[in-house]
Amino acid sequence: MTIKHEPEVNWELAKEHGLIQEEWERIQEILGRVPTFTELGVFSVMWSEHCSYKNSIAMLKKLPREGKNLLVGAGEENAGLVDIGDGLACAFKIESHNHPSAVEPFQGAATGVGGILRDIFTMGARPIACLNSLRFGPLDVPRNRFLLNNVVKGIAHYGNCMGIPTVGGEIYFDEGYSENPLVNAMAIGIVKHDEVKSATSHGDGNTVMIVGASTGRDGIHGATFASVEISEESESRRSNVQVGDPFTEKLLLEATLELCKKDYVIGIQDMGAAGISCSTSEMSEKGGHGMKIDINKVPMREPEMVPYEVMLSESQERMLVVVRKGFEQEVKDILGKWDLHAEEVGMVTKEPKIEVRMDGKKFASIPAADLCLGGGAPVYIRDSKRPAYLDVLQNEDLTNLPEPKDYNEVLIKLMGSVNIADKGWVYHQYDHSVRTNSMVTPGSSAAVIRLKKAPNKALAASTDGNGRYVYLNPRSGGKIAVAESARNVVCSGAKPLAITNCLNFGNPYDPEVYYQFKEAVLGMGEACQMFDTPVTGGNVSFYNESPTTAIFPTPVIGMLGLVENLKHVTTSEFKDAGDFIVMLGTIKPELGGSEFLKVIHNKVTGNAPAIDLHFEKRIHETTLALIRSGIVKSATDVSDGGLAVSAAESLVRNRNKKLGASIYISRKMRDDELLFSESQSVIIVSISEKHLLDLEKITSEYHVPSVTIGKVTKDGILKINDSVKIDTEKLSEVYFRTLPTIMKDEH
């Protein structure tokens, strides 16, 4: 499609661009006139939810966004930046690519990875690891298998080619995600403090350059598209999805990191959502300057593109670089070495306006700040209403449910539930060992990546977010998402440092959805405050609804932790027969929102498990103290599937030995509650017998209840009280075979 004649700009056209009446009026107020077609396009993408955060920023500002280790504040740069000592900083961020992945899963997921990687290396940081948090509908639906297969292939395609290991993440399945898969990609990079680059622009007369790929018509209005519910109409917007080229991005990565070492580079920003519109206006706003852009000079891959299209294109693998005047050739030389374009497309101006010209004609002239978040972009606090379903579900009496007769059978079913079963089918398609830093690879509580530049240190990272809990209790669910990710990082031997988050919700104009959003954010904030893990940034994805379903409200937390001594690196599987199994914390009868309820009773009901953040924090400190004392042989938390699944996983994940476990716990509750409650703040460790006293000393110091619940055995049988007695081999079979069997016919 080519645009031959620019349409007349009026309220009707503005509405088609997704703007509301007051925004349309505000634009005319800012400009003092009716916008041009190009200007309307630019405003509509910059003020879309995706770029402006207009319906979320008021709440996001309530999150703790400061901390002693933070080198830049949340949202100030393309990614968060945390000091990790030794003159090094870690840049990390998670971002959604849900909507593109729903219509074109391979490219949608691939460009999600590409986008988040650019956010990292545009700061001068070399990406060292990726994680992914994915949600799909049930796999008995062919479309969902297709989505899973192609999302995984897309992630593999991009990450593997880039040579950046995909080291972790998680996947859940539930009906609510059926037409709305969630694809959240996280990346982590390392940079020396003095080599960090900013996304800024200043210095009247300095040169604006576009480097990397050329600009085509792909992804026009991608940001706007990401800001509406999926409908049949949006299905037809397939051309909104960008197409990724990881090979070009690999070259761009190397060239950018070379550029970032140069003083003559004033600022640099990647072009993701809203392309040139976003990078020019955000950089200008940050540096308090403006830009003149000449569309004729933008390298294009398609003929007859008009300014509207060029400004809105979301072609991938491009960067905007502001260079001190006179150093253009140096930039071209660096990019040329990597066989990439570097073109001068404009200059920095004192007047803080974005001015766009083509063939000498002015197509747009907009004050940069008015386009941006924190400037003139609208900010809304939406109506909120506590959904009626909450009281109904939270008060449901779960003790009326019949007790299962055969717990072996229940445990087998749970181990074979795709939410619990091994995800090797997925992560064996990702290169997780390239760059030779991956100490703990997918499958354990958190991924652990050693740092070659800081020998003896490692980073731990985990993504978590149980949508069911948030659905049943948004406030608790928000707290638990942070608590669980912190716990996972702690179980791997790391101290939690900071989080990035991806908030996946429905339509914020629905007061009940906004209530879920607001409460979940407040819950996350409380937890972050308690754990001293500030929020470094992330993104919000609203409108995850389709005509037939809505997703569970799903905040995904990406937690970063620091391992201060490689000896502390700990994994989840039991190691040796004879070791004692110790439980820190207490199991309570709380089956609400559990995988057990879903798998056995087909119910998502009850209240989310209770969480006491003070106690949770003590559990983290205790576990870390135990690990640092050198006595912990394995550590894992109780989460999906409860204590029984946690124990079973610790057995089957040791694939070299056929271990068993004999567990006995005295209880004052039903067996199903004991075995499958997903009680929070419970960690299972294994230690040698000789360290039992050392353990008790430490746990009593922290006032944390600990009880020896059993022993690792060599008989290859898992026994729990008198209710479970089953061969590890059987558990292993179902745990490892489930997903490959379901996916065997997908190609």
Add this chain to the structure above:
Amino acid sequence: MKKVGVVVFPGSNCDYDVYHVVKKILNLNAEYIWHKDTSLRDYDAIVLPGGFSYGDNLRAGAIARFSPVMQEIVKYAKAGKPLIGICNGFQVLVEAGLLPGALITNTGLRFRCEDVYLKVANQNTMFTRDYTPGQVIKMPIAHYTGNYFATDDVLKTLQDNDSIIFQYCDANGELTDDANPNGSLLNIAGIMNREKNVLGMMPHPERACEMILGSTDGLGVFTSILGGK
């Protein structure tokens, strides 16, 4: 001090990993060789590293073989000097005709990244002399196009010349189908030329050189050729 050259094609991504092993683990010299270079300095060994040279466009390794530096690499190999291609490097060596056969898409039609066991089928070479005959070693694979294919004649020649160097096996050294991750004929994971100075292998020895990463079984490839064990 012994010196290793690591070739960097556009899209190479295991270059740094090899460099790290030579410099930091073996404390020897390593240098990158740019793909546009038209002359080579003297090296004790050259490595064509893994990655996605030219984005695997057209066919894995098919474009890299036309890189300016490859003319010099071919001369270097013909002079009998040690040359290793790992993963994408193996694919480049095959495309360049320095090793026989072809690497085709894995039978499962998926990228596979996992630890595999390898049997050292020929220990009597400059790249494997630090292993014991028939030793079973463990290291990662990470590829989509690692299924070794050749005509019966070529396979027979490889066998007759003891040019099959590594084969996928189980933990006990048995060459089973289950242990073969990609469908390679004869479970072939690595081969050498007739002159035994050019090695191509799909698994990544450079990823198995430190115990904290799970294995040091890959070190033997480097120590065999460079000393320093």
